[in-house]
Structure formats: structure tokens, C-alpha cells
Amino acid sequence: MIRRLLIANRGEIALRIVRACRELGVESVGVHSDADAFSPHVLAADRAVAIGPAPAAESYLSIPRVIAAARESGADAIHPGYGFLSENPSFAAACADAGLAFVGPPASAMARMGSKIEARAIAAAAGAPIVPGDTPADQSNAGVRAAIDRVGFPALIKASAGGGGRGMRTVRDPSDVDSAIDAARREAAAAFGDGTLYVERLIEGARHVEIQVLADNHGNVVHLFERDCSVQRRHQKVIEESPSPALTANLRARMTDAAVAVARAAGYRNAGTIEFLVGDGGYFFLEMNTRLQVEHPVTEQVTGLDLVRAQLLVASGEALPWRQDEIAQRGHAIEARVYAEDPDQGFLPQAGPLLLYREPNIPGVRIDAGVVEGSMVSVYYDPLIAKVIATAETRVLAIARLAAALRAFPILGVQTNVPYLLRILAHDAFASGTIDTGFLDREGATLVNADDDEVPAHVRAVAAAAGDDTRHGRAADRETQGRWDPWGP
Amino acid sequence: MGSVGPVTRVGNGVFTVEVDGRTETVFVAGPAHDRWLFWNGRVFRGDFRENRSGGRYAHRAAGLRALTAPMPATIVKIHVKPGDAVAKGQTLMLLEAMKMELPIRAPGDGLVSAVHGREGQLVAADALLVEFAA
Numbered sequence: 001m002i003r004r005l006l007i008a009n010r011g012e013i014a015l016r017i018v019r020a021c022r023e024l025g026v027e028s029v030g031v032h033s034d035a036d037a038f039s040p041h042v043l044a045a046d047r048a049v050a051i052g053p054a055p056a057a058e059s060y061l062s063i064p065r066v067i068a069a070a071r072e073s074g075a076d077a078i079h080p081g082y083g084f085l086s087e088n089p090s091f092a093a094a095c096a097d098a099g100l101a102f103v104g105p106p107a108s109a110m111a112r113m114g115s116k117i118e119a120r121a122i123a124a125a126a127g128a129p130i131v132p133g134d135t136p137a138d139q140s141n142a143g144v145r146a147a148i149d150r151v152g153f154p155a156l157i158k159a160s161a162g163g164g165g166r167g168m169r170t171v172r173d174p175s176d177v178d179s180a181i182d183a184a185r186r187e188a189a190a191a192f193g194d195g196t197l198y199v200e201r202l203i204e205g206a207r208h209v210e211i212q213v214l215a216d217n218h219g220n221v222v223h224l225f226e227r228d229c230s231v232q233r234r235h236q237k238v239i240e241e242s243p244s245p246a247l248t249a250n251l252r253a254r255m256t257d258a259a260v261a262v263a264r265a266a267g268y269r270n271a272g273t274i275e276f277l278v279g280d281g282g283y284f285f286l287e288m289n290t291r292l293q294v295e296h297p298v299t300e301q302v303t304g305l306d307l308v309r310a311q312l313l314v315a316s317g318e319a320l321p322w323r324q325d326e327i328a329q330r331g332h333a334i335e336a337r338v339y340a341e342d343p344d345q346g347f348l349p350q351a352g353p354l355l356l357y358r359e360p361n362i363p364g365v366r367i368d369a370g371v372v373e374g375s376m377v378s379v380y381y382d383p384l385i386a387k388v389i390a391t392a393e394t395r396v397l398a399i400a401r402l403a404a405a406l407r408a409f410p411i412l413g414v415q416t417n418v419p420y421l422l423r424i425l426a427h428d429a430f431a432s433g434t435i436d437t438g439f440l441d442r443e444g445a446t447l448v449n450a451d452d453d454e455v456p457a458h459v460r461a462v463a464a465a466a467g468d469d470t471r472h473g474r475a476a477d478r479e480t481q482g483r484w485d486p487w488g489p
Numbered sequence: 490m491g492s493v494g495p496v497t498r499v500g501n502g503v504f505t506v507e508v509d510g511r512t513e514t515v516f517v518a519g520p521a522h523d524r525w526l527f528w529n530g531r532v533f534r535g536d537f538r539e540n541r542s543g544g545r546y547a548h549r550a551a552g553l554r555a556l557t558a559p560m561p562a563t564i565v566k567i568h569v570k571p572g573d574a575v576a577k578g579q580t581l582m583l584l585e586a587m588k589m590e591l592p593i594r595a596p597g598d599g600l601v602s603a604v605h606g607r608e609g610q611l612v613a614a615d616a617l618l619v620e621f622a623a
Contacts, residue, residue, distance in 0.1 A: 166589070186565070187590060346594055348559050349587065355518035355525060356502045379560045379587070379614070407530035410516035412502075415532065422530050455533050458493045458508045459526050462515040463537035465496035466504060466524070 001316045002026050002077040002101060006070040007045065008091075009081030010060060011370030012387065013292070014041035017079050020308035021046075029073045031066060033059035035378050041370055049073055054380045060084045063094050070100055077101035077315055079308075083382065086291040087114055103315040105269045105290050113266050113288040116160050117198055123274075123285035126265035128258040131277065131284040133200035135160070144181050147199040154204065157181060159188030160196040165235025167191060170202060205436045206279030207246045208232065208286075211259035212299045214310055215268045216320045223256040224299050224307075225329045227273075231424060233347070233440040238417075239424060240295035241334040242302045245395060245433030246278055255283050262288065270314050271296075271307055279436065294337070294387070297368055301333035301391040332398040333391040336406065336425075340383040342415040343448045349383040352376070355413035364391050365405040377414050385416060395433065399425055423447045556593055558616045562586035564606045569619065573601045581619050584612075593618060 004027040007017045014030060018041065021028040030045030035054035042048045049069040052059035059065065061084055070078055078100050080086035092107035104110065113119045117135045124130050134147040148155045148171060157180055159167030167188030169180035181197065189195035212224040228244030229237045247255070259274035262285065273293050275286040296307050310321055340350040357373040369386035377383065388409065390402035403425045406418050424447060429435050440447065455463075494507025504515050516527040519534075526533040562584035569581045575595040582593040582604075603620040606612055 183590070190585065345559075346592060348591065349589075351560065356516055356527070358516065381587075403530075409530075410527035412516060412518040412525035412527055412532065415534075419531055455526075455535075455537075456528070458506045458513055459515055459528050459533055460537060461493045462496050462504045462506050462517060463524050463526055463533075464539070465506075466498070466517045466521075 001318075002312055004029060004073070004075045004077070005103070005312070006031065006049075006066070006073060006075035006078045006100075007041070007081065008060065008066045008078055008085055009083070010036055010039065010041055010381065011384065012041075012368045013081040013294075013370070015044055015370055016368055017081065017308055018044045020306065020312060023306075024309060024312060026312065029069070029075050031060070031069050033380070035376075035380055039370070039375065040372055047073055054378070056084065056380060063088070063091050066091070067094055067098050067100075070095075070098065075100065077103060077312075079103040079311070079315075080291065082291050082294055087289070089114060101315045103270065103311050105272065106267070109267045109269065110290045113268070113272070113290050114161070116158065116162070116287055119266075119288055120285065122265050123258075123262050123288075126258070126261040128262050128274075128285040129282060131200050131203060131286065133198060135198040139196060141178055141181050144197055144199065145177050148177060151199050151201045154202040156200045156202045157184045157197055158200060159184060159192060159194070160198055161192035161194040162188055165232075167195075167197075168235055203277050203279045203284060205438070206277040206284075207244070207435075208237075208275065208437050209244045209247065209255065209278045209283070210273045210275040210289075210293075211256055212271070212273055212293075212296070212307070213259050213263045213268070214271050214307070214314065214320060215263050216314045217269060217317055218319045220320045220323075221260050221263050221268070222320060222322065222324045222327060223259050224303050224305065224327055225256065226252065227293075227295055227298050229295060230435055230437050231430065231440060232437050233444070235437075237295065237337065238440065239334065239336050239421070239430075240298050241332065241395070241398070242298045243329055243332065244278075251278070251283065258283075258285070271311050277437075294384075295335055297366060297387060297389045298333045298335045301366065301389055302329045302331060303327055304330065331391055331393050332395045333389060334395070334398045334402050335387050335389040336402055336421045337384060337417075338386045338388060338406075338409070338411070338421070339417045340377045340385050340414040341417055343417055343420040344415075347417070349379070350377065350414040350416075351379040351383075352414045354385075354411065356410055357412075358410050359386070360405050360408035362401070362405050362408070364401055365389070366391070367405075367409075385411065385414075396431075399431065420447055555617055555621065556581065556596070556619045558584065558612045558614055558618055559591065560586050560614050562591060562612060564608055564610050564612060564618075565590065567604060567606070567608055569601050569604060571601055571603055575599055575601060582606075 006029040007014045018028045028045040030042045030048040031051045032042045033054050051065040085091040089107040089111040092102045095102040134150050136143040136147040154172040157169045167184050169184045171180045185195040207230040209226050215221040226244050227242045229240045231239035273289040276283045341347045354375050359367045366389040390398050392398040392401050496506045519525045522536050565585045566583040577597045579595045580592040584591040600622040602622040605617050
């Protein structure tokens with residue numbers, strides 16, 4: 001069994017992994033940049049190692065520094081979390097070279113599935129339907145343009161090394177092709193250090209449904225059903241749920257079978273996610289994420305299983321703790337990602353102190369967060385503040401519970417997307433369970449332009465009372481400021 | 490909403506107020522000149538002291554003569570030049586930060602009076618980017 005685990009990540013996912021370590025009796029080692037020295041994930045870990053300055057490239061993304069931190073702290077395993085180095089085969093290989101167990105797939109399987117081009121070939125060979133696409137050998141604008149002509153409009157230009165919507169552009173009109181190619185290549189090169197592009201037919205009106213899989217070193221591969229992540233803004237997931245309102249029992253069975261077959265064909269180990277598009281009367285393999293997903297709690301809530309614990313067992317060489325016939329979906333879970341971003345300013349990421357941050361305490365609501373009141377939301381990292389996951393008997397009840405939780409979750413000091421999330425949850429199309437991945441981008445304006453900007457009289461009354469009452473108002477100022485200013489009074 | 494009753498401070502940053510006989514909870518933070526309030530999933534920000542036009546966008550409305558960089562970023566593309574008439578929502582400049590492209594959009598209809606920076610340049614947070622004619 002893993003004895004001491006280094007967590008090569010920060011924020012909520014690092015805390016999530018620390019929690020699993022505690023429960024398993026594994027010692028946890030946190031790492032942090034200078035900007036994160038007093039972050040909750042550092043304080044929660046059993047020990048912590050500083051790995052460099054604030055920019056991620058010099059800290060959380062630095063393979064030599066993370067490996068050195070593992071050596072220095074005597075760790076015998078590394079969990080990469082998501083983002084950062086989690087899907088970098090060189091990192092998985094560096095861990096293996098250093099004699100550290102990597103909590104994830106072998107570097108070879110990660111490299112195979114990390115290349116979208118190779119992953120498509122593996123999925124097709126395993127019998128999974130794939131979206132019509134083309135990888136131009138000639139990567140010039142003319143070459144990519146020719147590939148677009150072959151798959152036809154509308155088309156998606158994607159980064160081969162991509163993910164999270166970076167380096168991805170939709171083209172509907174031949175006149176947009178050149179600027180879209182340039183933008184995709186620029187973003188792909190900046191984000192992944194690899195500007196290789198490929199082209200896919202855009203499946204219009206499709207839903208994004210992904211299957212969670214787990215594989216061990218003893219030949220066992222299981223699935224943990226689906227998550228529906230169709231609520232996306234510019235290919236970034238915003239709301240995720242399970243079960244998917246779009247799947248019939250038959251389609252679910254076919255997709256989960258296909259996912260397990262793809263994982264087997266890839267020689268996959270540990271937790272992974274097979275993403276599919278559901279539309280045009282069928283389903284199509286999209287890509288595989290070779291890591292724990294941001295939205296994994298949704299699966300944990302409906303299956304009652306602990307994915308991170310299973311990851312640590314598998315990385316320790318043990319067999320999966322459950323058989324396929326022991327895994328069932330129960331009830332409905334739905335997650336909203338609370339981001340420090342301002343929907344009224346084009347979703348510009350926000351930075352600043354969390355002057356006030358109070359998580360609601362509601363049965364059936366799980367909050368995975370990496371901040372506390374007084375934390376700084378930094379410009380250096382992902383602006384995710386918290387994931388709010390509501391679980392209930394039915395989808396309708398889970399949505400209502402999530403909305404109630406968001407309305408009871410005050411976050412002040414940075415603008416967040418909470419009002420935007422609430423408008424999505426209240427939207428008829430979302431409630432009916434019929435939306436596709438283009439929903440948010442089409443409805444964007446109506447969801448952002450709130451007509452409720454007017455400040456209610458009673459809120460004004462509180463503002464005035466808090467400001468003018470010298471006993472309480474100024475005291476409140478001092479208290480709230482003092483919480484985030486470590487040098488304050 | 491109708492009749493608003495007295496305000497009571499019930500905790501650090503937590504106030505209750507009577508509205509038509511119901512009790513509403515409002516969370517408050519920040520100094521009086523830049524007050525943040527939360528009620529029922531909604532956030533309000535501004536200067537709500539007397540004789541000031543309090544409201545969520547009070548702080549923004551005042552400074553819309555210029556646009557600044559929201560964070561350290563690289564200028565990828567400049568779409569406008571001095572003298573250009575721009576429409577609300579139009580992309581004036583494309584920045585890149587944290588590996589994401591950040592379009593800088595016109596906050597309202599206006600006339601560009603000055604553009605600062607050049608493509609490829611790294612700009613600091615709050616660096617002046619585009620100015621508008623008064």
C-alpha cells in the first residue's frame with residue numbers, strides 16, 4: 001500500500017485527495033507555489049514542500065521540482081489531480097523512473113489516449129463509433145483548409161494535444177476558416193506547446209455524455225455509468241449531472257460497453273473518462289481523459305463509491321474494490337462549478353480577496369472547495385472557487401436543492417458566476433433536459449443580461465445601516481477586512 | 490418590495506432586515522465606499538452611502554472613459570485605431586493571459602481617442618489600453 005502520497009496539485013482537488021489519504025491512513029504531502037504558501041490544501045496536508053514561484057510553469061508544472069519534492073519528502077507515490085501535469089506522459093514516465101507510483105495510467109497508455117488522433121484509431125478498432133474527421137498531414141493553412149473541405153461544414157478545428165476547449169474553433173463559413181485556423185494554432189501552441197490541428201465534423205445539437213471507467217492491474221475494467229456535461233460555455237463545462245436525462249437504458253448499456261472496450265483496448269489503468277457526443281440518433285467517441293475529472297463527485301454521489309480511494313488502491317497494485325454487478329446508480333446528482341469570473345464582463349476571470357465566504361450546510365449538498373474566507377483568488381491559476389453538488393431522489397429535486405444551496409452561498413470580494421448558474425437552473429430548456437452543448441453559447445445573452453440589476457430596498461437598507469452605524473458598520477468593516485489581511489489589526 | 494423594517498446585525502458580516510413581516514438575511518463585506526452585499530443568490534456592489542448613486546455598477550459607470558488590462562497579459566491583436574467609432578460589445582483588442590484569449594470589448598457606443606500598446610507586447614494589470622473621447 002502507498003505509504004506517503006505527494007499531491008502534485010492545489011485547491012479543491014488537492015484537498016479532496018488529502019481527505020482520501022486521511023481515511024486510508026496514507027500520509028499526505030502537499031506542494032505549493034509561493035502564492036499558495038498558506039492555502040487550505042497546504043495546511044490540510046500532513047507535510048508541505050515549496051516548489052517555486054507563483055507562475056505555474058515554474059512550480060506546479062515543473063516536473064523536476066515536483067519529483068525533487070517527492071524525493072525530499074520521502075513520498076512513494078504521486079497523485080497528479082487534474083490539469084497541471086496530470087495528462088503529461090513525460091511526468092508519468094519521470095515518476096516511474098524515480099521509483100514513484102503514479103496514481104494514473106502508465107505513460108504509454110496516457111500518450112496513446114492523449115493524442116486525439118491515436119485515441120480515435122483505438123476507439124474505432126475497439127468498435128466505438130467515431131465522429132467523421134481528418135488529420136491533415138500538411139499542417140499549413142492550406143492543408144487544414146483542405147481537411148475541412150473533406151469533412152464538410154460545419155466543422156470543428158481542434159488541437160491534437162488539446163482539452164478544455166483550448167485551441168478549438170467552430171467554422172460554419174469558408175470565409176472564417178483562415179482566422180479560425182490561426183487562432184486555434186496560436187492557442188494550442190500556447191496551451192500545450194504543440195500546434196498540431198485536426199478537423200472534425202461538428203455534430204449539431206449533440207449532448208456531451210461521458211462514461212467513468214476504472215481499471216486495475218489484474219485485468220478488471222468497470223464503468224461507473226455516465227455524467228452528462230452538456231451545459232458548456234465555449235466548451236468549458238459549467239453544470240454536470242448523472243444520470244443523463246438523454247440516455248435510454250439501451251443507449252446507456254451500449255455506451256458503457258463501448259467505454260469498457262476502449263479502456264481495455266488502450267491498455268488503460270486507474271480512473272479515466274471516455275467522452276461521447278450523443279446526437280444524430282447515435283453516439284460518437286470524442287476523446288478520453290486519462291485522469292480524475294473535475295466532475296467526479298457527481299459519479300461518487302449516485303454510486304456511493306469513493307473514486308479517489310479506488311485510485312489509491314489500484315496504484316498500490318490492489319484489485320478494484322468492487323465488481324461491475326455491485327455498482328448501481330441511485331437517485332440524481334448535479335454539480336455546478338462556481339467560478340471567480342464576471343458574466344457581465346465577458347466572463348473575465350476575477351482576482352481578489354474573499355472578503356466573505358460562507359458555505360451552506362444543507363443535507364444532500366456536498367461542497368468541494370479549496371478556499372476559505374480570507375483566501376486570495378489569484379490571477380495565476382484556474383478561477384474555480386468551489387463545486388457545489390446536490391443529490392436527491394429525482395432530477396427535479398436535485399435541481400431545486402442545488403438552486404437552494406447556491407442562493408444560500410454568499411461569496412463576496414470577487415464577482416462569481418452564481419447568478420448566471422441560477423438563471424441556467426431556472427431555464428425551461430434546462431429543466432426539460434433537452435439542451436445540447438451549444439445551449440449556453442446560443443442563450444448567452446439572455447442568461448447574462450439580467451434585468452434584476454436594481455438593488456432591492458431592503459438590501460439598500462442593510463447597506464446604509466452597515467455603513468452609517470459607527471458601532472456596527474465600522475466594526476464590521478474592520479472584522480471583514482482583518483480576516484484576509486494577515487497584517488491587519 | 491414593500492415596507493422595510495429595522496436592520497439587525499446578527500453576526501460578522503450578517504444582517505437581518507424585516508420586509509413585509511418576513512425576515513431576510515443579507516451578507517455584507519468591504520469598506521463603505523466599495524460595499525459588497527449578498528442576498529438570495531444575488532450580489533450587489535457599490536457605494537451606498539447617502540447622496541451617492543449607489544448600485545452594482547456605480548463604480549463602473551464612473552470610469553468608462555478608458556479600458557485597462559484586467560490582469561498581466563499579452564496583446565495578441567489590436568482591432569481599432571484612434572478615430573474609430575465602436576459599438577457596445579465590439580471587440581477592440583484581444584489579450585491572452587493564463588493561456589486563454591481575453592477579448593476586450595467596448596462597454597458602450599463611443600469614439601476611440603487613443604490606443605496604447607502594440608501587438609505582442611506584455612502589459613501589466615491595469616495598464617491603459619483604449620481611451621474614448623469624452
